[in-house]
Amino acid sequence: MAKKSLVADLILLLVTFSWGATFVLVKVAIDTMPPFTFLAIRFAIAAALIFLILLLFKRAHLQTDKGLLKAGLVLGFWLFAGYAFQTFGLKYTTASKAGFITGLSVVLVPLFSVWLLRMKLKRPTIIGVITATAGLALLSLDKVEAADFGDALMFLCALSYAMHILLMGKYAPRFKALPLAMYQIAAVAIFNSIGALLVEPWQKAFTKEVLFNPTVDAAIVICAVFATALAFVAQSQFQKFTTPTRTALIFSTEPVFAAVTAYLWADERLSGQAVLGCLFILSGMLFAELGGTDKEEASNGASAPY
Template identity: 50%
Template sequence: MNWQESPYAKINRKEKAVISKNKQANILLLAVALIWGSTFVLVQNAILFLEPLQFNGIRFLIAFLFLLLWLLLFHRHLLKELKTSTVVAGAVLGFCLFIGYAFQTIGLLYTTSSKAGFITGLSVVLVPLFLFLFFKQKLSVNSTIGIAFATAGLYAITVGSTMSLNAGDGFVLICAVGFAMQIVLTSTYSSKHSALLLTIMQIFTVSVLSFIGSFLFEEWNGLNVFRLVQADVLLALVVTSIFATALAFVIQTSLQKYTSAATVALIFSTEPVFAAVTAYFFAGERLTVSAFVGCLLILFGMIATELPQQKFRPLLKQKT
């Protein structure tokens, strides 16, 4: 007797395959968040030898060349989609990224990796606030709760010793604004242009602006080969340019279709946690009680902002 697989068995097999891909995607995206979180300590060590903007210029130049090679080898057909509007959009996004990475790197000269990681994470909370201010999109309940948590967290971090933001915290706060604006504008441009082309233009813009800023504002005597071959510098450049920039983008864009946007945002909200953990083990950083509480509040705010609003409805119904 010929046995044929039932339709239900086929459906179950497909569901298992989807679940498997979802788990694999989430694990790899978590690895991306780990890489991003670990770069704070690496960059902090590297800028002891290189000027901050000079480091960023080299980092993003390497990432640009890597992604350009990737484009030519595997996605050459996308070159037909390259238009002036794509270049302009990429340049605008690149300027926001430049603000983010420049002020983050400079801030690491004056503040700790742990605090920098959590303050940078404020960009997740700032996105709905900027959408409300600039595009009149109504703030959801969870966004409002997230902003309240994050504001309280930032206050707790900054009052730990000096009752005010120090220079490094202030620079990193500007960095969070830059990253938030980049996320807001990406939602406008991404539907009109190739994601890979946009990213390549962004990275190229960051590299160019970083080198220009380095020439104008930093001590520049050319690239010091002896500084470049320092172990801390080489490690930071490899991890940040190839893994944290180029490959992280490829992983995100290729795997995000297997999971939800809310899940991705929640996974990426672990980045400052990884920053604090790596700073604890590899840089010997210890947070004050107030700073630790502030970091937790910011983390709660980030998670609250990205949770689906349905999660808060049972709580609201109980109060009413």
């Protein structure tokens, strides 16, 4: 179990890298294409790709039972909610505060795990969570500001991502990874399509200037294939071998990868405080890793009722 847990954590770290590394691409793309429309296209392509793989190679795993459909819908809802709250929250708060508050899912997941799943967290995990949270503050916040409406939306974003991680811990052991990923990704595509139709000039995405924009096209393809299809299949397959809290800690490294990518690709400079924050986040993850996985915690994360 320990070896499987380590492999699972490494795979989830690669998933987090794919999200952080594509941050610059997404940021540039949504300057040209409305965000809900971009996400709808991204997730629709990813769902279609997984469907084709199931159709060609895993026909026996193309399940349609009500439990799987419900799991995909619930996971898709919380994932969409996270993206939606984040998108609107960024209109009313600063990017630095948004990054910190979104990262608070690393705190919410263990709190919810103790409250809802009755888990017993090990001391290294608790230290890791505190260290990673301090790192998020150093990386994201250069000054203390009063909370505002945008911050409330970002907190709902963090809560949504935390719920997605927790519920993935519930559903991942019950269903095959490919169909579970496909249904939740398809649900996100549908929810984003509705959002685009209601609040965005979605027609803008189908103009010549956008359709033949190489940056937008590259962002859609790379994000759909690597940061969506492969990433969520991997999460569906491997989160069953680790705990929600460790998953949240691993996902807290996303802003680290985003910052490094921005430094390498967009020539954005990191302050000494930001570098220290990155080191704190990585240290927090290492605290949890070196502390090992408590067997009781892991088993509860896989099967406890919500």
